[in-house]
Amino acid sequence: MYQTGNLVKELADKHGRQRENLMPILQDIVRKYNYLTDEAMVEVATELDISAAEVYGTASFYTFLDTQERGKNVIRVCKTITCSMKGKNDIIAALEDILKIKVGETTPDKMFTLVETNCIGWCHKAPAMLINDMPYTDLTPATVIDVVKGYMSK
């Protein structure tokens, strides 16, 4: 859980209060807090003067607009065919081992969430994953552990 403070109002001031501004506002909240709480969605609805159901309905359509709690760093491992052929399962196993969580879970310290995702456009450098916005490609179980350790020490 997080408190949005003035964030929603500031974002509405920045982007505007029309329906077309809904996505940029939700995207910015997720960039800051990693997911949308019910409270944040109600606040957005109030600012834009639309129903909370409209906000939830829109947010829940999009994979990256999470409405469940997510860690500070969201790891999305590509599971589509080329990454799958080139060793995605070994990457997942290495991540589950170092993070001590399963796919779909968040570490108890809320630092990492591990999920699988559909094609992220790095098939020629498979297997690949995103950590937040950043892509990591040509992964091996060894390199993926180095990458995650880098985030752990940040």
Next chain:
Amino acid sequence: MENKGLSKVDLIFEEINAKEVLQKAFAMTGEEIIQQILASGLKGRGGAGFPTGLKWKYTAAEKEPEKYIVCNADEGEPGTFKDREILDKVAYKVYGGMAIAGKAMGARKGFIYLRGEYRFLLPQLYVELHKFHKMIKEIGYDFQIEYRMGSGAYICGEESALFESIEGFRGEPRNKPPYPTTSGLFSKPTSINNVETLVTAMMIIQMGGAEYVKLGTKDSRGSKVFSISGDTPIPGIFELELGMTVQEFVTEFGDGDTKAVQVGGASGFCVPRKRFTETIIGFEGVPTGGSMKLFNSSRSMYNVLHNYLEFFTEESCGQCTPCRVGCQQLLKGIEKVKKGEAKSTYLNELIKLADTMKVASKCGLGQSVGNAFRSIVENFREEVIY
């Protein structure tokens, strides 16, 4: 059928003097620009292959003063990654293509819808955009571009779903007609073009439609950027002249043991080895938005199909029943046959279901699931059953 063989081309990534090309374009009338694009035979590079010149012509013909040009950078088709490379390397040519399209149709505003997975590119894209706006101003032309981000929904690559998303709604495709050229973004006449299409349009203005038409074949003019992955020693992005056979492609990019090539991504067609020599990559044979995936004999085509069906089951927007339920049933169906819980003849029923989805689904997603399904099940039936 015409066959051009395999030859590499360098149009898309070639560095050009954008200012000169834009000055040339802005000195032309809208009709003259459209005439060049029509003469080039350019068809949309996103996969659907609608003639670009016609799209611009229809949008130009609308009387409404407010019009938009939208660049579809929601590149989500499995196996496609060329638009990312184009934006990474030559974003200024994408912007230039949009301005030329704007001039052709009378649009002063453009939007680029970039998939959320490519957000890491955004800072450098804004740097380029700033330079572009400055240059346009120097030329004395008024055209503004804005970015809008996607948030991880494959369906938003469908043009009307993309509009819904920009407008702040769930990315659910609209009924057509009306087509975007009449009523698109914010219900205004809109031309929506793929990233590569816009860059190609700029190159056509530079070289002239008559010159561009020399590349490719009658049905597939020009060159195309291919995204090549899978079992190949040289995965990556290659610009090739259209009109080669799958065999010529495999000779260049295969690992010597290629048994199938999936052309056009999960929504495209699977070409088995026995059809390599007779199949042309292009609109006369197998069309592609650029995705080329090679599979060698170590791969199970059941696993490939299963992976695609999982993809579609998750990415179907759920709005129309044929697609929502159809995808789930196809997936369950092949699992049942594999486990021996259903007879192998059940596959024939599933093919009928895929055919029904083709005619009954609302948008291209549900309509094209049957492409991969039919071509994999028919050509690799044993692998799917046993």
